[in-house]
Amino acid sequence: MTPQSNFMVLAPIAADRIDALRNLLASMNREPGVVDPQNALVPFGELETLHYGRILILDDQTLNDITAYGLPRVNYPTYLAFLGDFDGPPEAFFAELAQRAGDGLKHIFSHCVDFNPDGNLLDWMKARNVSAATIYVNWIGRTVQQVGEEAALHDALVSYVQQNAAALTGMPPTKAHDALKQYVRSEQQAGRLTLTPPQATPLGWWIGNLIHLLGVPLLLLLLTPFLLVYSPFFLIQLRRHEKSDPEIAPRIDPVHAHQLAMLEDHDVTNQFSAMGAIKPGLFRRWLLTFLLWVINYTTRHIYNHGRLARVSSIHFARWVFLDDKKRLLFASNYDGSLESYMDDFINKVGFGLNVVFGNGIGYPTTNWLILDGAKDEQKFKYVLRRHELPTEVWYNAHPGLTAYDQQRNTLIREGIEKESLTNTEAQQWLRLI
Amino acid sequence: MNSYAVDYSDVQGLLRFGYAALTEASFLLLRIRDARDASAWLASAPVTNAVKLDKAPPTAMQVAFTREGLEALHLPPNIIAGFSDEFLSGMWGEENRSHRLGDIGKNSPEYWRWGGSEKVPHVLVMLYAQKGQLQARREAIQDPAWDTAFEIMDSLPTSDLQGVEPFGFTDGISEPSLDWERQRTSADQVAYTNLSCLGEFLLGYPNEYGKYTDRPLLPNDSTSVGLPEAEDSPGMRDLGRNGSYLVLRQLQQDVRGFWQFADRQARSDPQAREQLAASMVGRNRNGDPLMPLSSQPIDGVKPAHPSNQFTYDSDGNGTRCPFGAHIRRSNPRNADFPPGTTGFFSRLIHNLGFAGTDLRQDIMSSTRFHRLLRRGREYGPRLSPEQAVQPDCSDTGEHGIQFVCINANISRQFEFVQGAWIMNTKFNGVTAESDPLLGNRQPIPGCAVTDNFSLPQEGGLPRCINGLPQFVTVRGGAYFFLPGIRALRYLAMHSPPT
Numbered sequence: 023m024t025p026q027s028n029f030m031v032l033a034p035i036a037a038d039r040i041d042a043l044r045n046l047l048a049s050m051n052r053e054p055g056v057v058d059p060q061n062a063l064v065p066f067g068e069l070e071t072l073h074y075g076r077i078l079i080l081d082d083q084t085l086n087d088i089t090a091y092g093l094p095r096v097n098y099p100t101y102l103a104f105l106g107d108f109d110g111p112p113e114a115f116f117a118e119l120a121q122r123a124g125d126g127l128k129h130i131f132s133h134c135v136d137f138n139p140d141g142n143l144l145d146w147m148k149a150r151n152v153s154a155a156t157i158y159v160n161w162i163g164r165t166v167q168q169v170g171e172e173a174a175l176h177d178a179l180v181s182y183v184q185q186n187a188a189a190l191t192g193m194p195p196t197k198a199h200d201a202l203k204q205y206v207r208s209e210q211q212a213g214r215l216t217l218t219p220p221q222a223t224p225l226g227w228w229i230g231n232l233i234h235l236l237g238v239p240l241l242l243l244l245l246t247p248f249l250l251v252y253s254p255f256f257l258i259q260l261r262r263h264e265k266s267d268p269e270i271a272p273r274i275d276p277v278h279a280h281q282l283a284m285l286e287d288h289d290v291t292n293q294f295s296a297m298g299a300i301k302p303g304l305f306r307r308w309l310l311t312f313l314l315w316v317i318n319y320t321t322r323h324i325y326n327h328g329r330l331a332r333v334s335s336i337h338f339a340r341w342v343f344l345d346d347k348k349r350l351l352f353a354s355n356y357d358g359s360l361e362s363y364m365d366d367f368i369n370k371v372g373f374g375l376n377v378v379f380g381n382g383i384g385y386p387t388t389n390w391l392i393l394d395g396a397k398d399e400q401k402f403k404y405v406l407r408r409h410e411l412p413t414e415v416w417y418n419a420h421p422g423l424t425a426y427d428q429q430r431n432t433l434i435r436e437g438i439e440k441e442s443l444t445n446t447e448a449q450q451w452l453r454l455i
Numbered sequence: 456m457n458s459y460a461v462d463y464s465d466v467q468g469l470l471r472f473g474y475a476a477l478t479e480a481s482f483l484l485l486r487i488r489d490a491r492d493a494s495a496w497l498a499s500a501p502v503t504n505a506v507k508l509d510k511a512p513p514t515a516m517q518v519a520f521t522r523e524g525l526e527a528l529h530l531p532p533n534i535i536a537g538f539s540d541e542f543l544s545g546m547w548g549e550e551n552r553s554h555r556l557g558d559i560g561k562n563s564p565e566y567w568r569w570g571g572s573e574k575v576p577h578v579l580v581m582l583y584a585q586k587g588q589l590q591a592r593r594e595a596i597q598d599p600a601w602d603t604a605f606e607i608m609d610s611l612p613t614s615d616l617q618g619v620e621p622f623g624f625t626d627g628i629s630e631p632s633l634d635w636e637r638q639r640t641s642a643d644q645v646a647y648t649n650l651s652c653l654g655e656f657l658l659g660y661p662n663e664y665g666k667y668t669d670r671p672l673l674p675n676d677s678t679s680v681g682l683p684e685a686e687d688s689p690g691m692r693d694l695g696r697n698g699s700y701l702v703l704r705q706l707q708q709d710v711r712g713f714w715q716f717a718d719r720q721a722r723s724d725p726q727a728r729e730q731l732a733a734s735m736v737g738r739n740r741n742g743d744p745l746m747p748l749s750s751q752p753i754d755g756v757k758p759a760h761p762s763n764q765f766t767y768d769s770d771g772n773g774t775r776c777p778f779g780a781h782i783r784r785s786n787p788r789n790a791d792f793p794p795g796t797t798g799f800f801s802r803l804i805h806n807l808g809f810a811g812t813d814l815r816q817d818i819m820s821s822t823r824f825h826r827l828l829r830r831g832r833e834y835g836p837r838l839s840p841e842q843a844v845q846p847d848c849s850d851t852g853e854h855g856i857q858f859v860c861i862n863a864n865i866s867r868q869f870e871f872v873q874g875a876w877i878m879n880t881k882f883n884g885v886t887a888e889s890d891p892l893l894g895n896r897q898p899i900p901g902c903a904v905t906d907n908f909s910l911p912q913e914g915g916l917p918r919c920i921n922g923l924p925q926f927v928t929v930r931g932g933a934y935f936f937l938p939g940i941r942a943l944r945y946l947a948m949h950s951p952p953t
Contacts (some may be wrong), residue, residue: 180919183916183919184919184921187916187918187919190916191912191914191916191918195914195915198915198916273536273540273669274540276540276543276544279540280549283549283550283551283552284549284550284551286551287551287554287555288551288554288900289899289900289901290880290881290899290900290901290902324808325808327812328812329808329817330808331806331807331808332805332806332808332817333817334817334818335818357881358875358879358881359555359874359875361866361867361870361871361874361875362820362871362874362875365820365824365867365871366820369791369820369821369824370806370817371806373806397664397665398664398666399664399666399867400666400668400669420901421900421901422899422900422901422902423901424881426814426818426881426884427881427886429814430814430884433814448915449914449915450915451915452914452915452916453772453911453915453916453917455916455917
């Protein structure tokens with residue numbers, strides 16, 4: 023199994039070069055919201071292990087929100103953020119990135135305040151790589167290569183079945199399964215289909231994962247007495263905050279809404295990027311740190327095979343602390359429109375949204391951490407849209423393939439690789455095609 | 456929550472009635488010529504309210520406005536800004552909206568006869584009358600003031616096909632029931648319900664989230680006298696209350712194309728042809744669903760519509776009714792949780808994502824947040840399927856539907872149903888197909904083919920029909936605000952003084 027990795031290079035942009043950078047990034051797109059995978063700056067399409075990539079200008083329009091707490095506005099630098107999710111260890115990926123996109127990246131990064139074009143690009147990027155507090159991967163271990171091969175398998179089977187419908191539908195399910203297996207085998211022999219076996223899980227990753235799997239619960243167990251003693255105080259503090267935290271949920275500025283809308287719905291999968299300030303004070307800071315740490319455990323060890331709790335439409339997502347945990351960036355790749363994404367969240371994992379984003383300034387009021395909040399549907403949607411950033415450049419290695427499609431294709435492949443199926447299994451398997 | 460009963464005299468009747476007894480109807484799309492005269496006409500226009508009468512009235516009239524119409528009436532911009540973003544932007548206002556609604560290719564707004572950026576109506580006047588009385592009614596409302604007030608941009612005809620839409624299927628069976636009595640509270644639903652909170656269809660009342668949908672609220676001063684009070688904001692007056700948003704789309708239907716395609720697929724076997732067409736719709740032509748009727752009553756399903764009493768709970772494989780069938784797309788009849796989820800613990804386990812690994816589980820949104828009140832009318836002459844399949848069928852008329860639906864939140868209701876369910880080529884796990892009736896068959900990135908229709912089979916391998924032509928083409932459309940009657944009179948007060 024090949025685990026997935028990610029990067030996020032974060033660097034302040036020179037104040038007088040933001041517009042120039044925005045124009046440069048726009049030149050990577052065929053049209054707004056549609057990147058040219060072979061663009062001259064970062065030819066994403068040539069990076070064979072990259073699932074998703076995006077380049078953002080972190081131009082936070084909500085910096086005044088902090089004044090609702092009687093605190094002064096902080097003028098954070100406007101950052102450039104370059105994010106990617108890829109297969110395998112970072113070293114190999116970065117080397118390939120520098121080789122294929124070195125000049126283009128230098129051109130992009132030359133808009134940042136501290137970039138030295140004569141220095142080592144990779145060292146500069148690595149020094150500015152920011153780890154996420156929580157990472158979500160829809161299916162840990164499913165590589166770009168696997169997605170592509172399995173999609174080709176699905177397409178080949180669909181057209182074969184259509185051409186031989188009469189013969190195949192006349193067969194009992196197990197016979198049809200055999201026939202399709204035989205067809206795939208002959209296609210593989212002819213070199214028209216490839217199903218590369220998974221690689222061995224890297225030992226280092228496996229050990230690290232095991233330590234994490236056991237270590238976090240152990241640590242939690244050790245902390246339990248303290249957490250229990252603290253819990254009544256926690257609840258008092260929580261309720262005090264919840265009752266006084268202001269909501270900031272105005273209607274969306276139409277210009278901002280239009281900018282975002284232009285970038286959406288070009289593919290069945292969409293991008294979402296948003297940022298905002300965390301509520302001031304140590305209480306929220308520690309609470310959010312703790313919660314994202316726990317959630318990261320669940321995404322790493324529990325929600326790593328197709329679902330984040332009830333939601334099956336997210337491919338990759340991450341939550342990243344910025345500016346000494348004063349702000350949070352959220353980035354995700356999801357299926358469907360933003361409206362359906364938000365509805366999915368509100369109705370299926372509202373509690374999950376509340377525990378995280380409830381710590382952000384202006385979020386609709388939560389009760390007892392998990393209740394209400396997102397259930398105030400319209401306010402929640404305004405808040406989300408308001409904090410959303412235009413994703414200047416977005417690359418998806420799997421256009422037209424939803425997370426559902428990818429999972430179905432994997433199940434089809436598993437059926438092809440099974441020696442034999444029972445009648446019921448074969449029936450269920452055939453339904454996938 | 457039940458503090459105020461609904462004042463039916465302030466609600467336009469279309470929210471409560473379909474005016475089925477008024478078999479003639481015409482939808483007038485107007486441009487405002489002179490704001491003062493238009494206001495004068497609107498101030499006393501005989502708009503039909505929702506009070507139930509002993510006997511259906513001989514005629515009815517409803518009035519609605521686009522954003523451009525409200526501007527033309529000089530409603531102040533700060534008040535207009537209180538309407539929803541979709542209404543303000545318009546049906547054709549964003550390219551990504553057109554993508555989602557399927558308004559690309561032949562459906563593209565640039566080809567529309569009305570609507571689109573060039574031919575925006577200001578006012579929609581919907582006239583209904585008993586047989587033979589429409590023309591007289593129309594002449595009666597067009598008094599001398601009317602001519603200086605309005606220019607008739609288009610007059611959308613309708614025809615009475617006796618409850619059958621142009622393809623030949625009984626229509627209008629599935630409608631949500633509105634909780635007029637305001638008994639329903641918003642809470643998790645473990646079973647499909649056909650009853651909707653009033654706020655899903657009327658502005659100014661709590662919706663399925665128990666919240667009030669945003670709409671313009673005005674300070675309580677001399678300018679807003681006459682408007683109802685805002686229930687959720689004491690001291691404010693509510694321009695939206697008892698009103699709603701009305702979506703109008705003119706959809707041309709290729710009746711010959713539909714039946715001749717079905718006939719070719721069925722190799723001219725009439726029974727197979729009927730079966731295929733029924734599976735594309737999800738009902739037989741007489742309106743019977745492909746699913747067996749449920750023995751359990753369903754909340755909000757009226758005894759008058761027994762063929763609405765079913766869900767797809769027992770058809771997880773789509774073998775009785777294809778996943779992609781039109782009525783399964785437009786109303787999946789699911790609840791907040793998959794079938795069989797009951798009780799606190801079962802819900803908890805489900806919420807945490809530990810309730811099984813079925814591929815399709817939870818793939819769809821809960822239906823109750825995405826309901827539409829449909830009030831459309833057919834247009835064009837009747838052409839029976841038997842006539843339509845004749846190769847020498849001399850069909851010169853245009854057929855279609857003036858699709859009308861009412862909802863309080865256009866993006867969560869109409870746009871969601873149209874975009875995430877009807878047009879979505881990835882709906883409910885299907886691939887390479889959109890709605891068999893309404894689909895535009897346009898390719899999407901990564902999927903060149905979207906013109907399939909698949910029928911899951913008991914045996915395993917689905918039957919797949921390829922090459923569905925486009926049967927329905929959008930000819931026009933717009934979003935309107937359908938005001939309450941006091942709000943309508945208020946809107947008529949803003950034209951500049953002489």
